[in-house]
Amino acid sequence: MTFVQLIDCKTSRFDEMNRLMDTWAEQTKGKRAATHNVIGKDRSDATHFIEIVEFPSYEEAMRNSNLPETDKIFREMVALCDEMPTFTDLEVVRDEQMYAANIRRFYETLATEGELPPLNSLMAENYHDHDPANEQDTIGLDAMRREIDMWRGGFDFSFAVDDQIAQGDRVCTRWTWSGTHKGDFLGIPPTGRQVTMTGSTIFRCNEDGKIAEGWWQYDRLGLMSQLGALDELET
CATH class of the missing domain: 3.30.70.100 (Alpha-Beta Plaits)
Structure with a gap:
């Protein structure tokens, strides 16, 4: 601490x-x-x-x-x-600047090449993730790693932080995600396409700066369109 x-x-x-x-x-x-x-x-x-x-x-x-x-x-x-x-x-029991810095590190860590580094220093063990694209919330650090690995298995990607606002124990980040479709993603075989997606995430942090809860909003429909998953529906 x-x-x-x-x-x-x-x-x-x-x-x-x-x-x-x-x-x-x-x-x-x-x-x-x-x-x-x-x-x-x-x-x-x-x-x-x-x-x-x-x-x-x-x-x-x-x-x-x-x-x-x-x-x-x-x-x-x-x-x-x-x-x-x-x-x-x-x-220190509250540091909004530390929260924002840790969350920037989180986005950088997700895009790390090779094996995903440990997330224990960034996320709480009982992390609770809210993603409208998932039928159920993702709860726990191990479950979140599996969710992240699904994205990393399908894409080589990076995040660009476009804007960030911290208030109390919450940090809101507006981001742009860019990736290359290299592997199977939700049943879609690799296309090699360059894709982009915008979104925003609100994270709640613990006193120690670790991310305890997250709420995601992003253009997943636009991503699927870029991957050609909607082509058959449009014809």
Whole structure:
């Protein structure tokens, strides 16, 4: 689970502290685990600063703290402060930006060449999928893998994310899917045709960012037409 640390300090020597942080970043390049760092200044007190540091997990944050470079910089930082800084440790329970990023990774993973990578880091074990093209909802990660494998067996494909909106624990993505029909799909033998399809999906995410539920809408009829499955009906 994503971990955030707030460092609250007062200093009249911020320029020196800023240079110190640059030195630490250079010395720990390739070692530090922090994924995001923001420093804010109090509008009502020019000596009051709050640093927000994000890590992939608490364990990664502790590994970062145990670096010898971090210990040295901390002692030098304390010397530049007007008083002892305080630290607040936070487990992230909601991060809309993380949800959207994980869902982009999901679309990229679906189109991975070769064997489908594990989905455990992206989807919940009890994932619930709503697809109007299916007679029944797909429930469970194993069942979802089988659904994905059906599409991957029929096509080499990729997704282009056209638009994405996150609100609360839900992310809506408008996408364009492009593929080459390489294998049997719903009883249609491979045609080698280049096909495209547009659609949108709303995903609900858990607190840890994993996808827990999905609602799909896409132009499956248009896809079947491109595959020639509707030709006999039109004649």
